[in-house]
Amino acid sequence: MSSNKIIAVTVWSANDPLIKVYTLPYLRLILSMFPSVSYYLQTFDKGSPVQAPKHDNGISYIHASFSSSFIGKVIQYVRTIIKLVLLARNKDVAAVHAFCTPGAMIGYIVSALSGKPLLIDSLEPHAECMVESGTWSRESLYFKMLFFFEKLSVKNAKAIICVTPTMPSYVKEKYDYEIKDLYFKPACVDLRSFEVAANNTGNLKRELGISNEIICAYVGKFGDLYLEDEVFEFFAECYAYWGGRFKVLLLTNQSDEYLNKKSVESNFPFGNIIKKFVSPVEVPLYLSTASFAISPLKPIPTRRYCTPIKTGEYWAAGLPVVITRDISIDSDIIEQKNIGYVLKEFTINEYKNACLTIESLLQDRQLHSKVKDVAKEYRSFELAERAYAGAFKQLNISR
Known part of the structure; x- marks a missing residue:
C-alpha cells in the first residue's frame, strides 16, 4: 500500500x-x-x-x-x-x-x-x-x-x-x-461523548448546588464575534421571569471582575452565575445539568456562512437553544424544528418572548430526544x- x-x-x-x-x-x-x-x-x-x-x-x-x-x-x-x-x-x-x-x-x-x-x-x-x-x-x-x-x-x-x-x-x-x-x-460533534449517565449528572448538580433551577448554559467568551451587554440584559429578563429559580452556567475563563461589572450594569445578580473553566472533554457533563443554552453570536452578514461549534454541542446535549437571527443555517433549523427561540431584535419584549417559548418547550418530555435527533441529522x-x-x-x- x-x-x-x-x-x-x-x-x-x-x-x-x-x-x-x-x-x-x-x-x-x-x-x-x-x-x-x-x-x-x-x-x-x-x-x-x-x-x-x-x-x-x-x-x-x-x-x-x-x-x-x-x-x-x-x-x-x-x-x-x-x-x-x-x-x-x-x-x-x-x-x-x-x-x-x-x-x-x-x-x-x-x-x-x-x-x-x-x-x-x-x-x-x-x-x-x-x-x-x-x-x-x-x-x-x-x-x-x-x-x-x-x-x-x-x-x-x-x-x-x-x-x-x-x-x-x-x-x-x-x-x-x-x-x-x-x-x-x-x-x-462526537454525539457519543454527550451520552452522560444520569447519576453523573446528579452528582455534579449536587456539587454545583443545583436542584430544580432553570439553568441557562453558555460555553465561550463575550465580545469580539459574540454579544456582551445584550446577553446580560437577556439574563436579567430571565431572572425577572423565573425569579431566583434562574441561574446561568458559564463555561468560560472570563474574569469575575468582568462578569460582576456586566451583572451590575444589567441588574442581574452576580450570585446567580455559576462559572467554571473546564476542558473540552468535561463540557458534555456540565451541559447535562442545564435546561437550555444560548448562542449569542453577533448577527453580522457573514455569520450566514459560518458554523458555530457551540450550537452543535448544545443540540448534542439535548438542549433547546436561544440564538440570534441569521446564524449559519442554525437559526432556521431552530425555528423550523421548534427547538428554541430566534432573537429577531434585542428588546425586553423579545427577551420575554424567548422566556415564554423556553418555558413552554421545557414542558415537553420528548424535547430532549427531539433535540438530540436534530444533532444527529445536522452535526x-x-x-x-x-x-x-x-x-x-x-x-x-x-x-
Missing part, C-alpha cells in the same frame, strides 16, 4: 480548542478512513513550548512561534512556508490540507510553490467577518491581504469543503467564482465522512 503524506495547515496553537475539538477529530477520522494517509500538522504556538506530542498516531506536529505584530506574523509565515515547501518536496507529500481561510492563505502558497494539490477545509468568510465585527478596518493590511488570498486559494483549490450549503453564493458574489465541485461539512460525523470521501477522491487518494 502506497503512503500518502499530507500537510495540514492551521494558524492555531496546538493547545487551542480549535485544534483539540475541531481539527484533531477530523484528522483522526480521515486516518481511520484512509489507512495509507499520515499527517504533518502545522501549528503556531504562543509563549513557552507547548506540551503537545511531536507524534500522535499518524500525526506529526510542526510547531512555529506565534507573533502578535503584523511584521512578526509575516516573518513567521514566510519561514513556515519555506519549511513546508521543502517538506512537501523532500517527503513526497501528496496534498496540502488547509483549515479555514487563514490556513488556506498559507496552504495556497505552499501548494503553488510545491506543485501539490490544495484541499480547503471549513471554507467560510474570515476577512469580511473581522471587518463586520469591528476587529479590523476594511483599509487595514490584515483585511486586504487575507481577502486577496481567500480569492486566490478558492480559485486554485483542487477540492473545497464548505461549512454551510449557502457558502457558494458568497463565493460567487464576493470572489466572482463558481465552485463546481464542493462538499458540505458543518462543525460536527453527525457521518456528514464529515461523506465530505472527506468525495474530497479525497478529487485528490486521487483512495482508501
Whole structure:
C-alpha cells in the first residue's frame, strides 16, 4: 500500500480548542478512513513550548512561534512556508490540507510553490467577518491581504469543503467564482461523548448546588464575534421571569471582575452565575445539568456562512437553544424544528418572548430526544465522512 503524506495547515496553537475539538477529530477520522494517509500538522504556538506530542498516531506536529505584530506574523509565515515547501518536496507529500481561510492563505502558497494539490477545509468568510465585527478596518493590511488570498486559494483549490450549503453564493458574489465541485461539512460533534449517565449528572448538580433551577448554559467568551451587554440584559429578563429559580452556567475563563461589572450594569445578580473553566472533554457533563443554552453570536452578514461549534454541542446535549437571527443555517433549523427561540431584535419584549417559548418547550418530555435527533441529522460525523470521501477522491487518494 502506497503512503500518502499530507500537510495540514492551521494558524492555531496546538493547545487551542480549535485544534483539540475541531481539527484533531477530523484528522483522526480521515486516518481511520484512509489507512495509507499520515499527517504533518502545522501549528503556531504562543509563549513557552507547548506540551503537545511531536507524534500522535499518524500525526506529526510542526510547531512555529506565534507573533502578535503584523511584521512578526509575516516573518513567521514566510519561514513556515519555506519549511513546508521543502517538506512537501523532500517527503513526497501528496496534498496540502488547509483549515479555514487563514490556513488556506498559507496552504495556497505552499501548494503553488510545491506543485501539490490544495484541499480547503471549513471554507467560510474570515476577512469580511473581522471587518463586520469591528476587529479590523476594511483599509487595514490584515483585511486586504487575507481577502486577496481567500480569492486566490478558492480559485486554485483542487477540492473545497464548505461549512454551510449557502457558502457558494458568497463565493460567487464576493470572489466572482463558481465552485463546481464542493462538499458540505458543518462543525460536527462526537454525539457519543454527550451520552452522560444520569447519576453523573446528579452528582455534579449536587456539587454545583443545583436542584430544580432553570439553568441557562453558555460555553465561550463575550465580545469580539459574540454579544456582551445584550446577553446580560437577556439574563436579567430571565431572572425577572423565573425569579431566583434562574441561574446561568458559564463555561468560560472570563474574569469575575468582568462578569460582576456586566451583572451590575444589567441588574442581574452576580450570585446567580455559576462559572467554571473546564476542558473540552468535561463540557458534555456540565451541559447535562442545564435546561437550555444560548448562542449569542453577533448577527453580522457573514455569520450566514459560518458554523458555530457551540450550537452543535448544545443540540448534542439535548438542549433547546436561544440564538440570534441569521446564524449559519442554525437559526432556521431552530425555528423550523421548534427547538428554541430566534432573537429577531434585542428588546425586553423579545427577551420575554424567548422566556415564554423556553418555558413552554421545557414542558415537553420528548424535547430532549427531539433535540438530540436534530444533532444527529445536522452535526453527525457521518456528514464529515461523506465530505472527506468525495474530497479525497478529487485528490486521487483512495482508501
